[in-house]
Amino acid sequence: MGSGPPTLWEWIARNWDTGRADSIRNLLLDHLVMSLTPVLFSLLAALPLGLACARWRRLYQPTSGLMNVIYALPSLPVFMLLISVTGLSQTTVIIPLTFYGMAVLIPAVVDGLASVPDHVRQAAVAMGFTPARRLLTVELPIAVPVVLSGLRVVAVSSISLVSVGALIGQGGLGGLFTRAYQNPFTPPVIVGIVLVVALALVADGVLVLAQRLLTPWVRARRPA
Amino acid sequence: MITFDEVTKRYPDGTVAVDRLSLEAPTGEITVLVGPSGCGKTTSLRMINRMIDASEGRILLDGVPVEGIDPPTLRRGIGYVIQQAGLFPHRKIVDNVATVPYLLGWDRRKARDRAMELLERVGLDPSLAGRYPFQLSGGQQQRVGVARALAADPPVLLMDEPFSAVDPIVRTSLQDELLRLQAELNKTIVFVTHDIDEAIKLGDRVAVLRVGGTLAQLADPKTLLSRPADDFVREFLGHDRGIRRLQFVPTSGLELRTDLAVAPGASGPDGEPWHLALTPEGRPAGWVPRDEPERLERYGTFVLGRDSLRSALDAALLSPSGCAVAVDGDGKVVGVATRDALDRALAEAADG
Ligand SMILES: Nc1ncnc2c1ncn2[C@@H]1O[C@H](COP(=O)(O)OP(=O)(O)OP(=O)(O)O)[C@@H](O)[C@H]1O
């Protein structure tokens, strides 16, 4: 590495909280907001859409086709296009990432519901569950593991993709990369990479923990 | 009582699964629907709790047409047990069993107490209550399925091949358990199986269906075996129908010889190739051949009056003497049924 640890730590200390918008702390917060908001929004959108697709199978093909097309769009031109509508704001980054998340989560919700064994569904019907209650207390809980693994993918990829927004001035920690792209081993780049990876690991860890707490019946299966 | 009144089910693709079926499942009895695959057993069963609606005809529950009852309400009053048990994988056993009480709005505590009581009733260790379904064996899951169906004490129980996914030994014990429970509970049970032996063992009445969903015969098991309505039923009953019929012939009328059973130390009656040596308690010790008084050979027993002629015959075939040892409930010898005696009983059974 070109810069020794003292320089790195010095740089961090100097830039951690300068009070300016581009202090490491503020970039980190921006990064969190811009990556986690799409995770939340895409989940909220994917649940009803996934339910609708599972209920009316005919919707599923066109919906997932459309979502895959959106997923295939390169993010940079999409940002450029959105700038004309939402300007150089965080919204410009959040909107496409929300769609990317939906592209993963809608199939996850559909697959999750499909993972409910037919005999379990039949048993619920036979015991006198109303359709709404069956969905809420039987089918969705059983779909949770599949949806959560989709959510892990979305969280990690969203955290990583936010950096691209740096090209339009809204990249969170990605902003650190644009400062010195001639030399990739400068402190800002190292700090940026380490923080993005750490953020992804923490988000993933939180979701794994949530999975264990929410679905003890899945975890217990492993050692048995 | 459940009444099928000229019920037909035609699926949207035109398949006629059930064709003008009329039958009654009397209150407090087990009615078995049996027949080859695709003969409409499941369809018939599901029309009772309206998981499937009949195309024509009516199904009455104690005289009330089920079509007039809101399905969730109807179903909460009807227990339902299926082959794969259908337990909720995400709920602990106790909560699985308490499902219908929860649906009925019982107090949580009361529902759980009831669930624990039922677990014991169906022969499960209460310590299993806190487990998840996948932590149970297939047989245990099936018991939980039965407990769950009974939780809200419904008068009617529908069972769709509930025991067909477990091994023969477990199946036998589940069948015995069901008969024991039924003796206590007196539910109106409709039981579906494709296994004629199971039908004969469990059914108070057996309805044999043929493909196309028509009723071939409705009779009690004994009548079914002795007077099958037609070739289809005869063939469905199988080749050993005669032997199986013997399980409905009592042993109380068997002629027994007491002179062949001999107290310890004494010798057998003259002119007999075998005699039965007894223990000091009066239980059988073994058959002794005339020429070798030191030898003890295998013997087979049946409980006089309780076991069927089939068991007596089985006992006879197990011993080299060809005789069956009749014992009382405590295992004490009451006499010996010789081949001749068994022969005469068989001849009588064939007439009856
Ligand atoms: N949803 C459906 N649509 C069309 N046909 C159906 C449907 N469900 C069942 N059938 C047909 O109706 C007939 C009766 O089916 P059913 O499931 O009642 O048979 P079963 O006696 O329970 O058979 P098995 O012993 O194999 O369970 C079969 O020919 C089956 O293919």
Ligand SMILES: [Mg+2]
């Ligand atoms: Mg069936």
